[in-house]
Amino acid sequence: MALPDLGSSSKDAPCAFCNQPSKNECTGCEHAAYCSGEHQKEHWPQHRQKCKSYKVLKNDKVGRYGVASRTLDPGEEVLTEFPVVVGPKPDSYVMCLGCYAPVDGSTSCSKCGWPVCGPECEMQPCHASAECQVFNAAGAKFQPVENCMDSCPQLNCITPLRLLLSKETTPERWESEVKLMEAHNDERKDTYIWENNQINIVDYLRNVCKLANRFDEELIHTACGILEVNSFEVRCPSGSAIQGLYPQTAILSHNCVPNTSHCIIAADNNKLILRTTVKVEKDEELFTTYTHTLNPTLIRREHLKQSKFFDCNCTRCTDPTELGTNMSSLKCNKCDPGVIMSSNPLDPAAQWKCSHCEFVTPGPAVRRVFSIIQNDMEQLDYLEPGAETVEIRENLWKKYRSVLHPKNAFLMSLRCSLSQLYGRAEGYIMEDLPDILLERKIDFCKDILSVANIVEPGYSRLRGMTLYELHAPVMLFARSQWRYGEIDDKKLRVRLEEAEKYLKEAVEILKLEPPTSPEGMIASIAEQSLQQLHESIESLPKS
Numbered sequence: 001m002a003l004p005d006l007g008s009s010s011k012d013a014p015c016a017f018c019n020q021p022s023k024n025e026c027t028g029c030e031h032a033a034y035c036s037g038e039h040q041k042e043h044w045p046q047h048r049q050k051c052k053s054y055k056v057l058k059n060d061k062v063g064r065y066g067v068a069s070r071t072l073d074p075g076e077e078v079l080t081e082f083p084v085v086v087g088p089k090p091d092s093y094v095m096c097l098g099c100y101a102p103v104d105g106s107t108s109c110s111k112c113g114w115p116v117c118g119p120e121c122e123m124q125p126c127h128a129s130a131e132c133q134v135f136n137a138a139g140a141k142f143q144p145v146e147n148c149m150d151s152c153p154q155l156n157c158i159t160p161l162r163l164l165l166s167k168e169t170t171p172e173r174w175e176s177e178v179k180l181m182e183a184h185n186d187e188r189k190d191t192y193i194w195e196n197n198q199i200n201i202v203d204y205l206r207n208v209c210k211l212a213n214r215f216d217e218e219l220i221h222t223a224c225g226i227l228e229v230n231s232f233e234v235r236c237p238s239g240s241a242i243q244g245l246y247p248q249t250a251i252l253s254h255n256c257v258p259n260t261s262h263c264i265i266a267a268d269n270n271k272l273i274l275r276t277t278v279k280v281e282k283d284e285e286l287f288t289t290y291t292h293t294l295n296p297t298l299i300r301r302e303h304l305k306q307s308k309f310f311d312c313n314c315t316r317c318t319d320p321t322e323l324g325t326n327m328s329s330l331k332c333n334k335c336d337p338g339v340i341m342s343s344n345p346l347d348p349a350a351q352w353k354c355s356h357c358e359f360v361t362p363g364p365a366v367r368r369v370f371s372i373i374q375n376d377m378e379q380l381d382y383l384e385p386g387a388e389t390v391e392i393r394e395n396l397w398k399k400y401r402s403v404l405h406p407k408n409a410f411l412m413s414l415r416c417s418l419s420q421l422y423g424r425a426e427g428y429i430m431e432d433l434p435d436i437l438l439e440r441k442i443d444f445c446k447d448i449l450s451v452a453n454i455v456e457p458g459y460s461r462l463r464g465m466t467l468y469e470l471h472a473p474v475m476l477f478a479r480s481q482w483r484y485g486e487i488d489d490k491k492l493r494v495r496l497e498e499a500e501k502y503l504k505e506a507v508e509i510l511k512l513e514p515p516t517s518p519e520g521m522i523a524s525i526a527e528q529s530l531q532q533l534h535e536s537i538e539s540l541p542k543s
């Protein structure tokens with residue numbers, strides 16, 4: 001652990017731990033004092049757990065934002081927080097209002113008639129102490145839906161209503177945290193979402209639910225805006241994705257290269273843990289990402305503008321090469337080595353130009369190409385896992401590799417899914433993969449890491465998962481080559497040590513995930529594999 005970052009202070013306050021005179025003051029919390037010398041080593045780790053690792057500042061560009069109040073190590077916990085509210089996202093399918101599992105509408109709450117799995121779920125406080133009472137008192141009925149997999153706008157009022165009710169039940173938290181959150185009402189007023197909210201949420205709550213005396217129109221729209229701009233996705237054990245409002249974490253600004261990552265522990269009342277992914281120096285800004293890092297700049301910026309109402313001008317967005325990754329670039333079909341990039345990535349209308357020939361094309365034409373690819377990629381989400389999904393992705397790969405730069409973000413997304421399918425999909429399980437596919441999986445993982453090291457560096461889930469995917473084919477390919485006499489014992493050891501290095505780092509990253517999450521479960525499998533791999537390396541003849 002790094003030694004303390006102590007500010008020099010003229011205050012002669014006693015050490016917070018041993019009461020001896022001290023001239024040191026923690027630069028993190030600005031009030032605890034430390035003795036110097038020997039005690040420092042002992043007291044610093046104790047203090048580190050108590051001292052707030054970030055502070056909140058404000059400027060005209062972003063509003064509130066967070067900075068590190070001392071140097072933070074990679075993977076260090078920045079904060080933990082419980083949500084003010086959780087509930088369905090807008091336009092979700094019909095789900096139980098107690099546990100959020102998908103339901104078909106055949107079971108409902110005995111008190112209000114809205115969808116729940118059964119008696120246990122209707123008693124869950126999130127439902128029983130919130131909307132259930134309102135619906136019951138007002139006689140607001142849930143209208144049966146024809147197809148339970150379709151989006152159900154009736155549920156759109158649930159989370160805003162829960163948030164509004166929290167204003168009455170926990171007014172301190174509303175006053176000190178929620179009220180300060182950005183809702184972007186002025187920008188949202190002209191959107192179709194605002195119009196839909198007016199009907200499905202504002203009018204519904206005020207008229208059908210008879211809440212007009214408790215919540216005015218502006219307040220309801222503000223609650224909707226706070227959720228739209230600030231909420232995080234929460235994955236439920238049932239597989240449903242819902243939303244949660246975490247006011248401290250939501251203070252962090254966006255950057256397309258984040259230096260933090262968070263996980264949410266469903267089994268611990270949806271507790272969120274925010275950690276750094278890389279070393280963050282004192283006074284450096286803490287960033288999260290509001291969008292998918294494996295998207296090209298045009299798509300990321302469009303998403304941020306539409307959903308969070310700002311133009312991202314981060315270093316990655318400003319650079320036509322996306323920090324040298326070429327994640328936005330296309331191949332030139334007029335010359336061989338040419339790479340096509342935007343002449344101004346902050347302007348969607350700017351010309352895209354070839355780096356080698358005279359070819360130019362307008363930004364909107366590139367956007368149309370991206371739309372076609374996005375559409376193809378979205379179809380992949382509806383495929384059942386199986387051999388066919390490998391082939392469909394490989395075909396898309398072939399289709400786009402002549403158009404896109406090899407490191408383009410869309411090809412990276414395809415690599416991500418293929419790297420996980422090779423070794424798991426039907427007909428492609430790890431033990432049966434021929435060497436050529438082991439090598440393909442290795443190449444995919446290495447390519448993903450080459451961009452992940454830049455756009456999601458350090459302790460990121462993307463790096464952790466990719467390192468885990470990489471270790472197995474490296475190990476199996478080495479063994480296969482050794483078996484056929486293509487490499488000797490010495491080379492085998494080198495390769496297995498390489499696999500061990502990947503696995504070690506994967507464990508280090510993934511063990512920070514909740515043990516019951518998919519990544520946390522992989523961490524524990526990886527830890528066992530690491531032990532076995534280590535033993536198998538130890539048993540090799542030493543040269």
Ligand SMILES: C[S@@+](CC[C@H](N)C(=O)[O-])C[C@H]1O[C@@H](n2cnc3c(N)ncnc32)[C@H](O)[C@@H]1O
Pocket residue numbers: 061062063064065180181182184229230250251252253254255308309310311312313
């Ligand atoms: C989740 S909130 C972040 C906290 C917010 N700054 C506040 O004061 O409550 C998201 C909003 O912060 C602002 N914001 C965050 N990151 C930004 C960035 N990189 N550039 C400009 N504005 C940003 C935008 O107004 C955005 O809608």
